[in-house]
Amino acid sequence: MxxxxxxxxxxxxxxxxxxxxxxxxxxxxxxxxxxxxxxxxxxxxxxxxxxxxxxxxxxxxxxxxxxxxxxxxxxxxxxxxxxxxDWTRRYDHMQQHTGQHILTAAFIETAGCQTVSFHLGREAVSIDLDTEHLIEEQLEAAEKRANEIIRENREIETRWVTDRELDHGRLRKAIAVEEEIRLVIIPDYDYNGCGGTHPHTTGEVGQLKILGMERMKKKTRVHFVCGNRVLEQLGKKNSILKEAVGLLSVPEEDMAEGIRRLLMANRSLEKQLAEAEERLLQVEAESLAAAGRVVKAAFRDRTIAELQKLGRAAAAARKDAIVLLAVRNGDKLQFVAARGSEAKESMKKVASAALEATGGKGGGSETFVQGGGDTPLTAEELLAIMATSIGE
Missing domain, CATH: 2.40.30.130 (Elongation Factor Tu (Ef-tu); domain 3)
Structure with missing residues (x-):
């Protein structure tokens, strides 16, 4: 049995x-x-x-x-x-599992939310609640109630019953079996079927701390720890905080403000860098346009997004320009073709020739195209094919 x-x-x-x-x-x-x-x-x-x-x-x-x-x-x-x-592992599981019972009952009491699943991991425990509309105040209320039950050091009773002996009205969730049902009961708080191991009193759980929550397919997953794991989490976070304090050179109580200043400075630098890159790209585009009506340029390891900007800027810098660009990124050879506002050549014709040569994919309009594929062709060879397609 x-x-x-x-x-x-x-x-x-x-x-x-x-x-x-x-x-x-x-x-x-x-x-x-x-x-x-x-x-x-x-x-x-x-x-x-x-x-x-x-x-x-x-x-x-x-x-x-x-x-x-x-x-x-x-x-x-x-x-x-x-x-x-391994007693350390067993007792940890007893603390975490009992903490789950207590927290689950606390969410029912304080927020009316049922637990639909439970996972006891190596570092943290999680429960999935049958709601996607949980707020921080509800987390705080459930955590507070759970720790009240822990501090009260209530006796935890285990009892073996049959389905006929069950008090179905008190059950937290339905039980599938009919014989050898094991109840884990926290008096005047929780009455639930469970096959896990539990300590004799709620006080042995020590303490419970909710670490956070996340939305999971119309449910809310709540992460928490109990007992010795609370101290372990505190130790980890304290180490991280000490390191951050040292890196920012600010007192611990000024950490949040120090991070805000750092983020503001970083955003400012990112904006300045983006503006500088745009100016450099414009200078490069004007230099290409000044070289002649038909521009051909080969590159390595530049993003297609950067080539698009360069092609458009060079075409805008000279109204009769035809701009043909190609870049090798690893195994992929990509291209961009653009024309100025007074040029008559069809860029779709250029794309058709380039895609046939590379066996790749792409497209665009009469004024601007892009594409590429995996091909052994060099960038210079592809540019020659593109130029020939429009009689250059």
């Missing part, structure tokens, strides 16, 4: 001995099945325990076809196994 499993009988138990029922292999991974176990298998959003059996590392624990498989680094080759779990 489920309730006879050692991890349910005592979630604080870390060591045990059990007979080995059988050993096997799955996808090249050896595993052992025991008569009973302290190792919790992955399930209900809670990850599996790790540890050792007979000194051999247990890397994963899964329930398959009613049996718990302990995947090990090498076969046990034994009739009896002595096991010990």
């Amino acid at each position: 489920l309730k006879d499993r050692l991890y349910y009988q005592d979630p604080y138990r870390t060591a045990f001995k059990a007979n080995v029922v059988r050993e096997g292999e799955e996808d090249g991974r050896p595993f052992a099945v025991l008569e009973n176990t302290v190792f919790y298998p992955t399930g209900g959003g809670q990850p599996h325990d790790t540890g050792k059996l007979n000194g051999i590392r247990v890397t994963e624990v899964e329930e398959r076809d009613g049996e718990i498989r302990h995947y090990v680094e090498e076969p046990l080759n034994a009739l009896v196994a002595s096991g010990k779990i």
